[in-house]
Each structure stands twice: as C-alpha cells, then as structure tokens.
Amino acid sequence: xxxxxxxxxxxxxxxxxxxxxxxxxxxxxxxxxxxxxxxxxxxxxxxxxxxxxxxxxxxxxxxxxxxxxxxxxxxxxxxxxxxxxxxxxxxxxxxxxxxxxxxxxxxxxxxxxxxxxxxxxxxxxxxxxxxxxxxxxxxxxxxxxxxxxxxxxxxxxxxxxxxxxxxxxxxxxxxxxxxxxxxxxxxxxxxxxxxxxxxxxxxxxxxxxxxxxxxxxxxxxxxxxxxxxxxxxxxxxxxxxxxxxxxxxxxxxxxxxxxxxxxxxxxxxxxxxxxxxxxxxx
Ligand SMILES: Nc1ncnc2c1ncn2[C@@H]1O[C@H](COP(=O)(O)OP(=O)(O)OP(=O)(O)O)[C@@H](O)[C@H]1O
Numbered sequence: 060x061x062x063x064x065x066x067x068x069x070x071x072x073x074x075x076x077x078x079x080x081x082x083x084x085x086x087x088x089x090x091x092x093x094x095x096x097x098x099x100x101x102x103x104x105x106x107x108x109x110x111x112x113x114x115x116x117x118x119x120x121x122x123x124x125x126x127x128x129x130x131x132x133x134x135x136x137x138x139x140x141x142x143x144x145x146x147x148x149x150x151x152x153x154x155x156x157x158x159x160x161x162x163x164x165x166x167x168x169x170x171x172x173x174x175x176x177x178x179x180x181x182x183x184x185x186x187x188x189x190x191x192x193x194x195x196x197x198x199x200x201x202x203x204x205x206x207x208x209x210x211x212x213x214x215x216x217x218x219x220x221x222x223x224x225x226x227x228x229x230x231x232x233x234x235x236x237x238x239x240x241x242x243x244x245x246x247x248x249x250x251x252x253x254x255x256x257x258x259x260x261x262x263x264x265x266x267x268x269x270x271x272x273x274x275x276x277x278x279x280x281x282x283x284x285x286x287x288x289x290x291x292x293x294x295x296x297x298x299x300x301x302x303x304x305x306x307x308x309x310x311x312x313x314x315x316x317x318x319x320x321x322x323x324x325x326x327x328x329x330x331x332x333x334x335x336x337x338x339x340x341x
Pocket of ligand 1 (some may be wrong): 103107110112130131132133135136137138139
C-alpha cells in the first residue's frame with residue numbers, strides 16, 4: 060500500500076468547495092464522456108475473510124477516455140483490477156469485455172483479448188534485458204526457417220525499437236531490467252503493455268515516484284496513445300495527476316463505488332473530499 064500523496068493546496072481547496080451538483084452514478088454516464096462501453100462491471104462482490112473489499116460495484120469503462128479510480132488506501136482499487144484481469148475470482152457479479160464475460164478466464168487469456176495492465180510492483184523479468192522483457196509480451200513469430208520467419212523477427216525488433224524510443228528507453232535495449240533506474244523500470248512496464256497491442260490499459264499508480272521530466276514523458280505518452288484510440292483506466296493517489304489526466308473519475312471507499320462522474324463533479328463533492336482526507340466526521 061502506498062502512502063497518500065499530499066496534493067497542492069489549490070487542489071485541496073478545489074476538492075473541498077461545496078457544490079449542489081449531484082454525483083452521477085454508474086449507468087447514467089454523460090454521453091460526451093467517452094465512446095461505447097468497452098468494459099462493464101456489474102454488481103461485483105469480493106471478500107477477504109470477513110472483509111468486503113468489492114461491495115456490489117457496477118462501473119462502465121468507456122472507449123477513448125481516461126477513467127481514474129480514486130479512493131483512500133485499502134478502498135479496493137487494486138482488488139478491482141485484479142478481478143478484471145483474472146488475477147482474482149469474484150464471488151459474484153459480472154465483468155463484460157465488449158459483451159463477452161471475463162469471469163473464469165485466466166489472466167493470460169484476458170490479456171490476449173486486449174486487456175493489459177501494469178502492477179504497483181511492476182513485475183518485470185529482472186534478469187532479462189529490456190528488449191527481452193518487451194519481446195515476451197509480443198505474439199510469437201514463426202521459426203526463422205519457416206516462410207516469412209526472418210521478416211517477422213525483423214519486424215518485431217523494429218517495433219520494439221520504436222516502443223523503446225517512445226518510452227525513453229532507446230539505448231537501453233540490452234540493459235537488464237534490474238540495472239535500470241526506478242523511472243526507467245516504470246517505463247519498461249509501460250513499454251510491455253504497448254507491445255501487447257491492447258485496446259484497454261489498466262495502470263496501477265503509473266506515475267508514482269516519477270521525477271518531473273519522467274512525468275512529462277509519461278503524460279505525453281498517455282495523451283498520444285489515448286488520441287490513437289487506447290482506452291485507459293488508472294489508479295492514482297496524487298490529485299494533481301488525477302486532475303491533469305482524468306476524463307472521468309470513479310471514487311471507491313471500503314469496497315463501494317461512491318461516485319462515477321466528471322472530474323469537476325466528483326472532486327468538488329465535500330463528502331468525498333472528507334472521506335479522501337480521512338475526516339472521521341464524514
Ligand atoms: N490477497 C489478499 N488477502 C487478504 N486481504 C487482501 C488481499 N489483497 C488485498 N487485501 C485487502 O483488501 C483491501 C483492499 O486492498 P486493495 O489493495 O485493493 O486497496 P487499494 O484501494 O488498491 O489500496 P492502495 O491505494 O493502498 O493500494 C485492503 O484492506 C487489503 O489489505
């Protein structure tokens with residue numbers, strides 16, 4: 060669990076401004092905020108022992124936008140990702156990817172359907188090179204002695220080179236993941252999901268710990284890919300970043316989805332601000 064980032068004072072003030080605007084609930088999404096529903100979560104439930112960590116959650120992720128999952132530590136954000144990607148099995152409810160149920164599918168099957176993710180702990184192959192880490196998520200090509208085999212290999216290496224350039228890792232192709240700086244490791248995890256050619260990216264705190272220039276590179280990468288049609292769902296604690304990147308915000312607390320709406324509406328709700336900043340009176 061990562062500690063909450065303390066945002067700029069201006070953002071705290073914005074979050075605390077009372078508003079009469081209601082909170083949009085899932086299912087009443089503003090049609091301007093994204094295209095068709097790509098991923099639909101319906102009445103999802105999951106407990107660990109007696110602790111309900113996903114409590115009847117319903118949420119739609121729409122094409123071509125960035126939806127940010129916000130909420131205090133332990134709200135159940137990563138657990139939600141884990142159920143979408145098949146790393147955890149929900150107790151009940153449904154997860155539909157372009158109308159197809161993901162329940163019961165293995166994580167590698169879900170990833171092949173176009174749902175890719177990064178992890179807080181990155182999960183790279185530490186002793187493999189940057190290039191090898193990226194190659195492992197690309198579709199295997201035919202053996203070199205098969206027709207087109209050599210061409211396939213060359214294309215893959217060219218593509219890896221382009222992706223490494225986009226993620227600021229050009230020149231690091233032969234460096235082992237373990238020898239990279241922290242920000243470079245984060246970009247390597249982004250490079251891997253770019254190579255997977257996924258339609259939706261689920262990013263678990265991708266910007267945490269990035270210095271200013273790495274953060275600018277991350278933003279540029281994200282904006283370019285979203286413009287090209289990638290759909291993104293991000294877990295993020297830093298409200299400066301949330302404000303900068305989100306088209307929609309889904310707010311979770313103690314496993315419950317408390318709000319799903321436009322950033323302005325969610326961030327200005329005083330009740331949510333009190334929960335976020337740990338005001339027990341909320
Ligand atoms: N495998 C597990 N076994 C038991 N409890 C778990 C497990 N994974 C998560 N939890 C608990 O479930 C709750 C939700 O955890 P989760 O990591 O989903 O929250 P989060 O919103 O992502 O938190 P953070 O923002 O701090 O990463 C927490 O109380 C956590 O301790």
